[in-house]
Amino acid sequence: MILAIETSCDETCAAVVDGSTVYSNVVSSQALLHGRFGGVVPEIASRRHLELVSSVVRAALDDASVRLADLRAIAVTAGPGLVGALLVGVAAAKAYAYAAAKPLVAVDHLHGHVASLSLDEEPFEPPFLCLLVSGGHTLLLDVTGPSRFTVIGRSLDDAAGEAFDKGARLLGLPYPGGPAIEQLAADGDPGCVPFPVAMAGRRGLDFSFAGLKTALATRLRDQAAAPADMAASYQAAVVASLVLRTEQALEATGARRLGVVGGVAANASLRAALNRLGERRGVAVKAALPRYCGDNAAMIGAAAAHLVPVEFPDFLQIDAYARAALGVESSVGW
Amino acid sequence: MRLLALDTATDCATAALATDGVIVVERARAAPGAAAREVLALVDDVLAAGGVGIGDLDGIVVGTGPGSFTGIRIGMATATALADAASLPLAGVSTLTALCEAAPSAAVAVIDARRREVFAAGPDLAAAAYDPATLAATLRPGTTLVGDGAVRYRDIFAAAGHAIAADDDPAHRVSAASHLRLARFDGAAAVPTYLREPDAVPREGAR
Numbered sequence: 304m305i306l307a308i309e310t311s312c313d314e315t316c317a318a319v320v321d322g323s324t325v326y327s328n329v330v331s332s333q334a335l336l337h338g339r340f341g342g343v344v345p346e347i348a349s350r351r352h353l354e355l356v357s358s359v360v361r362a363a364l365d366d367a368s369v370r371l372a373d374l375r376a377i378a379v380t381a382g383p384g385l386v387g388a389l390l391v392g393v394a395a396a397k398a399y400a401y402a403a404a405k406p407l408v409a410v411d412h413l414h415g416h417v418a419s420l421s422l423d424e425e426p427f428e429p430p431f432l433c434l435l436v437s438g439g440h441t442l443l444l445d446v447t448g449p450s451r452f453t454v455i456g457r458s459l460d461d462a463a464g465e466a467f468d469k470g471a472r473l474l475g476l477p478y479p480g481g482p483a484i485e486q487l488a489a490d491g492d493p494g495c496v497p498f499p500v501a502m503a504g505r506r507g508l509d510f511s512f513a514g515l516k517t518a519l520a521t522r523l524r525d526q527a528a529a530p531a532d533m534a535a536s537y538q539a540a541v542v543a544s545l546v547l548r549t550e551q552a553l554e555a556t557g558a559r560r561l562g563v564v565g566g567v568a569a570n571a572s573l574r575a576a577l578n579r580l581g582e583r584r585g586v587a588v589k590a591a592l593p594r595y596c597g598d599n600a601a602m603i604g605a606a607a608a609h610l611v612p613v614e615f616p617d618f619l620q621i622d623a624y625a626r627a628a629l630g631v632e633s634s635v636g637w
Numbered sequence: 638m639r640l641l642a643l644d645t646a647t648d649c650a651t652a653a654l655a656t657d658g659v660i661v662v663e664r665a666r667a668a669p670g671a672a673a674r675e676v677l678a679l680v681d682d683v684l685a686a687g688g689v690g691i692g693d694l695d696g697i698v699v700g701t702g703p704g705s706f707t708g709i710r711i712g713m714a715t716a717t718a719l720a721d722a723a724s725l726p727l728a729g730v731s732t733l734t735a736l737c738e739a740a741p742s743a744a745v746a747v748i749d750a751r752r753r754e755v756f757a758a759g760p761d762l763a764a765a766a767y768d769p770a771t772l773a774a775t776l777r778p779g780t781t782l783v784g785d786g787a788v789r790y791r792d793i794f795a796a797a798g799h800a801i802a803a804d805d806d807p808a809h810r811v812s813a814a815s816h817l818r819l820a821r822f823d824g825a826a827a828v829p830t831y832l833r834e835p836d837a838v839p840r841e842g843a844r
Contacts (some may be wrong), residue, residue: 349710394714395717
């Protein structure tokens with residue numbers, strides 16, 4: 304069993320995991336705290352992580368009826384993310400590992416999202432093409448092994464989740480924007496307001512969402528559409544862009560299986576569109592279970608199972624990092 | 638009664654061990670911007686030098702700042718997790734109070750707060766962030782100042798007639814031995830002392 308800790312953004316998370324079995328998964332969201340600022344304030348997030356981290360860890364151990372002594376290792380997200388936030392989890396994880404005389408595993412947050420596909424009764428194992436869509440990242444990954452993947456496409460500007468957050472802001476909706484837009488869009492007509500499909504004419508597998516946000520601002524100014532129709536049309540444009548690039552990536556790699564992970568993967572409209580894409584192309588599509596789409600520590604524990612634990616004092620060298628080494632083929636995490 | 642203390646709020650990370658009120662060992666590591674990340678190695682050094690393990694302790698004391706926000710958090714996350722893992726009580730001590738305690742005579746503690754400010758506190762001075770020149774003018778001339786903020790703004794404080802020991806004087810460094818002498822295990826939670834609000838502007842019309 305592994306105790307995993309995740310504090311890379313605005314959720315304080317701990318979980319106890321053994322392979323694909325999740326014994327506990329505690330997520331303490333700070334969304335309400337950041338809502339009045341319209342987005343995550345790093346210093347506020349870091350302060351909150353410190354207040355919560357040991358009680359979240361204790362809750363994860365208690366929920367699983369496990370003692371520290373029963374663990375094989377402790378795992379922690381080292382990056383990418385907000386460094387000040389990550390450092391709280393990393394410092395706590397090192398101290399738990401030291402006090403309990405357990406090895407420590409540093410896990411890449413993006414590797415964790417990919418590994419969320421294994422947290423299911425029928426784990427989705429590599430090889431597959433993976434669409435990772437969250438508030439911080441939009442990536443197409445060629446996943447060749449449990450901890451081997453290559454980035455083949457990424458957003459050149461905003462992440463898909465950011466596009467929802469910024470769109471929600473323009474629409475006067477609260478943070479986080481994805482669920483708010485999805486809720487409003489449910490009663491709207493996605494074909495009401497035409498949007499361009501971002502990057503449609505551009506070669507390659509990269510994404511761009513900054514233009515869509517500008518297009519929304521222009522349409523809100525110039526067109527008298529109902530808010531629900533505007534939200535539905537905007538959501539449809541984000542989804543269309545994700546589906547277009549994903550289809551091109553399936554074409555380019557010849558992949559027969561597609562995994563979908565990250566917070567935006569919980570969006571029902573995206574899941575439905577990718578399922579239709581899979582049916583049309585004869586590709587098996589698997590989205591992470593909704594509870595493992597947003598940031599959580601269970602996925603970090605799932606990824607850690609495939610990495611080599613580091614003993615004391617060597618684990619003291621583990622440090623938090625802000626950015627992923629994109630474009631570099633990675634093995635054993637990034 | 639064995640107690641471990643640590644403080645990483647300033648550029649000098651420090652850890653110390655006491656048995657029955659006697660300081661057994663103290664270790665410090667000065668590493669601007671990175672000292673806090675060394676804290677667990679310091680803890681291990683101190684415990685090894687004292688010939689004890691974490692399970693032999695009766696409590697942990699942590700410096701709660703003010704100082705570097707990240708430094709405070711690394712020290713407090715470390716201390717909180719060690720205490721939780723070993724089922725030990727945790728007590729907090731203000732880093733400014735610890736500096737005052739170690740000074741040879743009554744002194745005002747001054748910690749560099751960056752942004753041309755200092756965090757200061759003393760016998761008749763409430764803990765807060767101050768502009769160095771304003772603080773210098775507020776204090777009675779001839780006040781003894783200790784801490785890295787006193788060293789950094791030495792010129793301003795000296796011009797106002799205050800006393801500051803040489804840059805390398807140990808009185809300017811936070812020592813976890815002070816925390817061990819000051820700690821009270823009275824059940825009060827250890828709370829971080831930032832003395833400055835996060836930079837964030839609420840969104841207009843946000844709910």
